[in-house]
Amino acid sequence: MDQRDAPPDPDPAGPRPPSWLDGQVDAGPATGDIEARYRLVTESWAQAVWETDAAGVVVNDSPTWRAYTGQTLDEFLGYGWLNAVHADDRAHAERQWRDATQARTLVDAEFRLRAPGGGWRWTNVRAAPLFDAAGEIQKWVGINIDIDARKRAEDALRESEERQAFLLELSDVLRPLSDAADIERTAAALLGRKLGATRVFYATIDPGGTTWSVIHDYADGVPSNAGRYPLTGFQEARLAQWRSGRMSSVSDSLTDPGLNDDERAAYAVFGARAAIGVPLVANGRFAALLVVNQREPRAWSANDLALTRETAERTWSAIERARAEAALRDRERLLRGVLDGMDExxxxxxxxxxxxxxxxxxxxxxxxxxxxxxxxxxxxxxxxxxxxxxxxxxxxxxxxxxxxxxxxxxxxxxxxxxxxxxxxxxxxxxxxxxxxxxxxxxxxAADALHDSEKRYRALFTSMDEAYAVVDVLKDDAGRWVDFRFVDANPAFLTHTGMPWPVGRTATDLLGAPNPRWTALYGQALDSGEPLRIEEAEPSLGRVFDLNIFALDPDRHRVAVLFTDITARKRAEERLTTSEERLRSAVEVAKIGLWDWDMRTDTISWSDEHFRMSGFAVGEVTPTYEAWAASIHPDDRAATEAALVTARDTHTEYVREFRCLYPDGTVRWHAARGRFFYDAAGVPIRMIGAQRDTTERREAADHQQILLAELQHRVRNILAVIRSIISRSNDGERSTEEYVQHLQGRISALARTQVLLTRRAGASVDLEDMIRDELLAQVAIDEQFSLSGPDVELSPKAAEVLTLAIHELATNATKYGAFSRIGGHVVVDWAIEARDDSRWLILQWTERGVPIVDAAPRRHGFGSALITRRIPYELKGDGQISFRPGGLHSRIEFPLQPGDSILQTNGVVR
The missing domain is CATH 3.30.450.20 (PAS domain)
Structure with a gap:
């Protein structure tokens, strides 16, 4: 609020309340109180405060209005303020103001105002007339409240709802269509009419990648552009953008600095001054492009771009569905032909x-x-x-x-x-x-089996895989207990390292048959089903990949085809161990990892990354949008800008930002990552990590708070000591008496500081605490009186209340009852039951002090401690006011347990 807007002091010669108690003192007449409240509300809520004369004409300066709009004083006065209103809103704003001033009613209007740096911001104008005792308007008082963020959010929501309604309509229209060409024509027409575009078409990129073909298009007032066109007219950078799947937009092809002459000529061929291009990249190939043209220049909105991109995605999905269904029908016809052409x-x-x-x-x-x-x-x-x-x-x-x-x-x-x-x-x-x-x-033709056996033997001996035929043996109880080798190929010796096995049992070769292998052979015989399994042979120190099948069940004969995979299994175990070790290290360190394949736009997160983003593991699909949405809105733009800068400058990405969890929790994260590029310098991958730094930041913030409090205490202690020294020498004592008196006061002060800093964890007697503090200030108890029941304070309550009493006593020593002869302080307290809790009500009353002498010159730590920290720390209330005779303070809070912040094993809050 401008200084000339402030109401005058009703009694300039009388005492004024101190600034550190501003808003807490009875300011006198009702008008002054209204003005004070008005000033408090407007300065903390509004962006601009102004006044007009009774007729509603601006005649006085308002620095806040000028700062908010960028107008000069001359531009503001009279009705010049209307020139700061957006041209589309000006008539409405003037009519609202003139109607209100004529009807003598309140004004509550919304319109756009010019911003000092350019552009427009939405504002809420509220104004009311001030009447004199005779009921006549003295002046009009108004404020401007910035509502730009709210209006933009409403516009964004409306655009989102309209976009979703259009996309729903698009899906409904496309769903029954089965022909890809019909889908293209229908989607192009819907999008063109929705955007009011001159032309919309789908271009198919020819297999060679040098030309594109337009089969159908939507055209409004312009000729169709169906045909084939070269892609060579576009810069490689634009083609690379499309090939990577990123959409493009041009607001004015004649002035866009990113276009060359060939590209401007290409746009001219299509009669387009503004355009949007959404590419389709399928299986790594730039396959198609959805194009929106505007004959005149157009600044595409974010909603236009989003709507075009989503239309393209849904249309391509519908086209793929139609093509898949057509392909299915073709496959069914082909299958019927194949089935009928089979020779079996x-x-x-x-x-x-x-x-x-x-x-x-x-x-x-x-x-x-x-x-x-x-x-x-x-x-x-x-x-x-x-x-x-x-x-x-x-x-x-x-x-x-x-x-x-x-x-x-x-x-x-x-x-x-x-x-x-x-x-x-x-x-x-x-x-x-x-x-x-x-x-x-x-x-x-059974006789031909003999030749077949010869061919089998040739294959048997030449194959790389080990092959053996065994007879599985049973004991008298019918259990599979051993096996005898009937045949084996040369590869058997290579894969097992065993001697020639034919004619020998497993017991002969190994000392005892492996019961697992025997059971598997028996299972193949019992079930008649082939088995594929990996199995270890401890006696040989090897692992085999086995194919077991019954060869002749009547003779209990099976065949086994196997390969030594020991080296591969050991490599897999080493890899698994290494991965587990890395995963454990990352989880222990609480580090979230991400890997972004920018070619396919797929992202993988570690389990810790999910948790650090406020999700359960696997709760959401990792995407760039999911990561960006988890960033606090106030940090999102700068964080994404830093990512883009690191990508474009080929530098490391380092950023610290806040994350907003789905449950509303805010956490600080520090992220670091690196981009990788192909030979052309196009980013193809990004790998990074982030960790939670909330506790570190909170610890640093808490350290600053403690440092500020320590500095404040030291300043107060020095001030009190100076006061004690100056007031201890009354000229009537000897040097020895003066020293003893001074030592007593300083000792009392020291006891108070010991109470503040050394009694963490122990309860404190309320009366002893107050008495020690007051004796430290006055050294005699004739200047104060204490009364109240016995009360034991928790460490938390003692620390806060001790500081409050210390500040009140220090103030009394500097300005109040302890600073003059005849001054007296009364401290009384009581216990009151409220809502099943015991509340302490403590009052500090000073007497014999003219109010003008007792007023500190600034809004200090003491006022904030009593009026703000007591409600925050102790969930109570603290008030300070001046009354005839001196300062009065009322402090009340529930008596509850609470750890000291000095407790070494406590939690710092």
């Missing part, structure tokens, strides 16, 4: 064993029409199979979801029979796929 029979059997599909070859082998098989259960279509080996295989495969194979002979009702190799494979939808191969000729 194929069918699908549903979970209820209904035949769902039968291909052409299967129908040929069967000899019946399709409707005689498809739609019936397998048991009805093929009588007699439900309880046969085929039926058992089908039921087992359906139940276990394991593939199976069976050679069998099936005879039709007419007597025709075929040997069939039937293979069964469970499908993801709960059905099973069945393949039939006619092996009748194979069965008749």
């Amino acid at each position: 029979g194929f069918g699908i059997i549903g979970p209820d064993f209904t035949v769902l599909e039968y291909n052409r070859e299967a129908l040929r082998m069967d000899g019946r029409p399709r409707d005689a098989i498809v739609g019936l259960t397998h048991w009805a279509a093929f009588p007699g199979t439900e309880h046969s080996a085929v039926g058992h295989m089908l039921k087992t495969a359906m139940a276990t979801r394991e593939p199976a194979v069976l050679d069998h002979c099936y005879t039709w009702s007419g007597g025709r029979s075929l040997w069939l190799e039937t293979r069964v494979y469970p499908t993801d939808d709960g059905a099973i796929a069945v393949f039939w191969r006619d092996i009748t000729d194979r069965k008749r």
Whole structure:
């Protein structure tokens, strides 16, 4: 508030309250009290305070208005203030003001004001007339409250809601469309009408990457630009921006300093002065571009850009869906062609064993029409199979979801029979796929097995994997106990390091068979299912990757194909140990790590990073937006700007900022990271770490508070000592008496300081504490009187109240009752029950002091201690006022336990 706006002192010659007690003293007449409250409210709430004459015309200066708007005094006076109002709001503002001044009513209006540095800010203008005793307006008093942030937030919310409504409409319109071209045309038209754009189109980047093609576009008042165009007209930087998936925008192609002549010419071809480009990068390739054109220059808003980007993403998603569905239909047609072109029979059997599909070859082998098989259960279509080996295989495969194979002979009702190799494979939808191969000729060609055995032996001896055939042995109780090697290839010796094993048992070779291996061989025989497993052989010090399958169940013979993977497993164990060691170190150090792949825009966070951001591990998907949203709004812009600077200048990113957790908690974090670039200097990756520095910052802040309090105490102690020395020499004592008297006062003062600094953790007697402090100030008890019940104060309450009494006593020594003959201090206290708590009510009353002499010259530590720290630290209330005869203070708070801040094992708060 301007000094000329302040109300005059109702009694300039009388005593004025001290500044350190400002707002706490009875200022006299009601008008003065109103003015004081008005000044307190406006100075702490409003950005500008001003006055006009009774007619509503500005005739006085207001420095706050000039500072808020940048107007000069001459520009402000009269109705010149209207020139600071936005042109679109000026008529409304003037009408509101003139109507209010004529109707003598309050003003409450909102409009935009010019800011000193340029631009406009929303303000709330509130004004009221001040009337004299006769009811006539003396003047108008008004304030300006800045509401720019609120208005911008409301605008952003409205834009977000409109954008979401548009995107919902877009999704509804695109959902039934199945043709990619229809989707492009529809989305372009919707977006063009929404933005009021001249043209919107989707351009497909040709495979060579040098040209782009426009098939369809939305055009409003301009010709269509369908055709093929070269990409060479754009700078490599712009192409790199699109290839990396980052959108672009141009407000005016003729003046944009980032464009060259070729690019301006390219924009001119499309008749565009302003444009937005949103690229689609699929599988690392720049595949398409959504373009919005404006024939005239246009400053694109953040909402325009966001709406365009989200429209592009949803449209591309719909196009991909349409293409996927079309591809599915094509694949289904292709599958039908493939199935019918197969040289073996194929069918699908549903979970209820209904035949769902039968291909052409299967129908040929069967000899019946399709409707005689498809739609019936397998048991009805093929009588007699439900309880046969085929039926058992089908039921087992359906139940276990394991593939199976069976050679069998099936005879039709007419007597025709075929040997069939039937293979069964469970499908993801709960059905099973069945393949039939006619092996009748194979069965008749048993003599050819001899040649096949030769080929097998050649493969057996030349393969790199170890291979062995063993007979698994049982004891008399029928348990698998040992195995004998029947055959082995040369690679067996390399992978095991064992001697030639054929004809020998595991007991012969190893001293005792490995019971685990014996059990696995027996399991393969019992189940008839192949096994794939990794198993260690301690006696050999090796680990093997095993494939075990039953070779001849009747002879208890199995085959095993295996590889020595010892080196690989040890490397995996070392890697696992190293990763665990690193993870433990990071978690112990409370460091959150991130790894940002900028090419795919994927980010990974360590578990600690989730926790440091206020989330459970895995609660959110790590993204740049999620990280930015966790930053305190006041720090977000600077933190992101520092990240961009580090990226663009190829320097290390170092930043400390606040994080706002979802539950409202605010924590300080220190982050450090480094970008990595490709050969062209484009950032491709960023790795970094951050840690919580809240406790360090709080400790530093607390240290500053303690230092300030220590400095204050030292200053007060020195002031008191000076006062004691000066008042102890009354000219009537001898030197020896003077020294003794001075020593007594200083000793009392020392006892008080010991109480303040050495009694952490112990309760304090209220009366002893007050008496020690007062004796330290006056050295005689004739100048004060104490009364009240016995009260033991907690360490916390004692520290705060001791400081309060110390400040009141110091003030009395400097200015009040202890500073003059005849002055007296009365301290009384009582205990009062409130809400199941015991409250201490303590009053300090000074007598015999003219108010003018007792007033300190500034708003000091004492006032803040009583009026602000007592409510904060002790959850009570502290008041100070001046009355006839001297200062009066009332202190009240609940008596509750509380640790001393000097307690070495306590928590500093």
